[in-house]
Amino acid sequence: MSPPDVIALRRYLDEGPTDRTISDAQQSVRLTDLSEHSCLIGGSSCELSGRSVLLATSRQLLSALAMIELDGIARRMLLCPPDVDWERLQILVAQAGIDTIVTDRPPSEYLSGKCAVLGIDLPARRAIKPEADHATEWLMLTSGTSGLPKIVRHTLDGLAGAIIADGPAHRRGATWATFYDIRRYGGLQIFLRALIGGGSMVLSEPGEAIVAHVARLRAGGVTHISGTPSHWRKLLMSGAAADFSPRYVRLSGEIADQAVLDGLAQAFPHASIGHAYASTEAGVGFSVDDGREGFPAHLIGQNQGGVEMKVIEGSLRIRSRRTARAYVGADAPPLVDAEGFVDTGDMVELRGERYHFVGRRGGIINIGGLKVHPEEVEAVINRHASVQMSRARSRRSPITGAIVVADVILANGTDENRHAAIRAEILGQCRDRLAVWKVPAMIRFVERLDVTAAGKLARTDA
Amino acid sequence: MLVRTKIFSAMKQIADEQKLTLPRLEDDLSLNETGFDSLAFAILVARLEDELGIDPFTVAEDATFPSTLGEFVRAYENVPA
Numbered sequence: 001m002s003p004p005d006v007i008a009l010r011r012y013l014d015e016g017p018t019d020r021t022i023s024d025a026q027q028s029v030r031l032t033d034l035s036e037h038s039c040l041i042g043g044s045s046c047e048l049s050g051r052s053v054l055l056a057t058s059r060q061l062l063s064a065l066a067m068i069e070l071d072g073i074a075r076r077m078l079l080c081p082p083d084v085d086w087e088r089l090q091i092l093v094a095q096a097g098i099d100t101i102v103t104d105r106p107p108s109e110y111l112s113g114k115c116a117v118l119g120i121d122l123p124a125r126r127a128i129k130p131e132a133d134h135a136t137e138w139l140m141l142t143s144g145t146s147g148l149p150k151i152v153r154h155t156l157d158g159l160a161g162a163i164i165a166d167g168p169a170h171r172r173g174a175t176w177a178t179f180y181d182i183r184r185y186g187g188l189q190i191f192l193r194a195l196i197g198g199g200s201m202v203l204s205e206p207g208e209a210i211v212a213h214v215a216r217l218r219a220g221g222v223t224h225i226s227g228t229p230s231h232w233r234k235l236l237m238s239g240a241a242a243d244f245s246p247r248y249v250r251l252s253g254e255i256a257d258q259a260v261l262d263g264l265a266q267a268f269p270h271a272s273i274g275h276a277y278a279s280t281e282a283g284v285g286f287s288v289d290d291g292r293e294g295f296p297a298h299l300i301g302q303n304q305g306g307v308e309m310k311v312i313e314g315s316l317r318i319r320s321r322r323t324a325r326a327y328v329g330a331d332a333p334p335l336v337d338a339e340g341f342v343d344t345g346d347m348v349e350l351r352g353e354r355y356h357f358v359g360r361r362g363g364i365i366n367i368g369g370l371k372v373h374p375e376e377v378e379a380v381i382n383r384h385a386s387v388q389m390s391r392a393r394s395r396r397s398p399i400t401g402a403i404v405v406a407d408v409i410l411a412n413g414t415d416e417n418r419h420a421a422i423r424a425e426i427l428g429q430c431r432d433r434l435a436v437w438k439v440p441a442m443i444r445f446v447e448r449l450d451v452t453a454a455g456k457l458a459r460t461d462a
Numbered sequence: 463m464l465v466r467t468k469i470f471s472a473m474k475q476i477a478d479e480q481k482l483t484l485p486r487l488e489d490d491l492s493l494n495e496t497g498f499d500s501l502a503f504a505i506l507v508a509r510l511e512d513e514l515g516i517d518p519f520t521v522a523e524d525a526t527f528p529s530t531l532g533e534f535v536r537a538y539e540n541v542p543a
């Protein structure tokens with residue numbers, strides 16, 4: 001029997017104003033058109049009832065349309081970010097038991113032999129939509145940097161948990177945007193916020209110059225926008241923020257240090273600025289709106305709106321209905337411990353009444369037995385007024401095994417004659433605030449720092 | 463500039479940064495007496511690698527760390543840059 005209480009994503013198309021849209025750099029789609037039109041080519045959504053579907057589209061927009069059309073119909077759908085090629089998809093398809101591919105690209109011969117393939121385009125054909133009778137499983141890939149990503153299984157209910165809990169009050173008439181790809185957890189949250197909250201959405205476009213992107217955000221009337229601290233630092237550096245005035249600015253996916261929070265408050269004096277803690281596995285933990293780095297200590301140890309958090313051996317653990325349900329695959333490890341907590345691997349430290357994120361468990365640099373997280377060094381470096389962005393990293397040492405060094409991007413127009421003085425000031429700041437082994441042995445000024453496809457500072461050597 | 467001068471100048475810089483008082487730098491000064499701990503030496507070796515293009519303690523497989531300042535300087539002088 002089908003569960004009687006399935007609430008499919010499609011149900012939210014009729015919420016809010018009738019002129020809601022979702023757009024990318026090429027096209028704009030009216031959400032109301034999706035109620036009666038299909039985006040599928042070579043088949044109908046009726047045929048996808050109960051199927052396990054891979055969404056592998058070149059554009060985010062097409063994936064968005066497919067998610068709306070298939071939620072409540074398919075047994076499961078696997079969202080695929082653009083940087084996963086067919087070869088790696090073969091393995092993931094087998095792990096997830098995929099039997100159908102929805103794509104606008106020709107799949108590999110191997111995959112088209114194994115699976116039914118349907119095309120997808122903008123909604124053009126009127127179609128009878130089947131009843132939503134499946135609580136569709138949402139499968140997503142983790143954003144791990146090395147090896148094959150893991151597949152995690154979510155439900156729409158869990159994915160939307162934080163959105164429903166926040167209530168509709170502050171997002172009426174919102175037009176959302178994110179620097180993320182909506183096929184990753186951070187981006188999907190924003191897509192769902194737009195859809196469930198009765199708003200519109202402007203999608204990001206890979207490779208688009210930041211100035212062009214911001215012009216599109218303005219033209220699209222974007223009011224609410226989210227990205228990683230790295231995304232935001234890049235925007236602040238570009239100078240493109242000047243003509244853009246969103247009402248709500250959100251950070252997640254990396255540690256939001258005081259420098260980036262202050263930078264955004266200065267750039268967007270009329271916006272409310274919040275930083276959220278979320279991960280693909282742990283879901284949305286909490287968000288903080290007081291403009292300060294870290295989070296209040298009272299969030300730990302109590303059940304806050306269905307989210308329980310504790311700190312064990314320095315790492316944050318989360319239990320809630322918003323966490324992923326499980327890893328998917330034959331040899332998949334357990335996602336939660338015996339008590340149902342996800343170990344996030346994010347290390348926190350209590351300072352006074354607030355917990356501060358200090359880094360990832362796996363990213364620790366070991367200096368002759370003394371430990372440092374690159375992120376805590378960066379947070380101090382970023383406080384210097386001339387610094388836009390920084391990366392601390394390990395450098396091999398024949399004496400201590402490793403030492404900390406830092407690469408720093410200075411603000412545009414910084415006088416080159418001041419470099420030596422700035423370097424000394426940064427080091428002075430580090431010495432005042434950090435233990436001696438955490439102070440970078442060397443600071444190099446660089447033009448750019450790489451950011452991964454998931455919007456995080458690349459830490460290839462970590 | 464002589465390798466020796468560069469080494470001494472880098473040592474003075476680190477001593478400044480770490481608020482150490484260096485004794486007079488002479489060849490027979492024991493490295494223990496410089497007041498440098500292993501971290502300070504690690505920083506010194508890394509900076510000298512950037513400045514001189516060599517790290518004599520990683521290059522040689524059987525490298526033993528010198529015990530006097532004179533030996534330390536010779537380790538740099540003996541490696542072809």
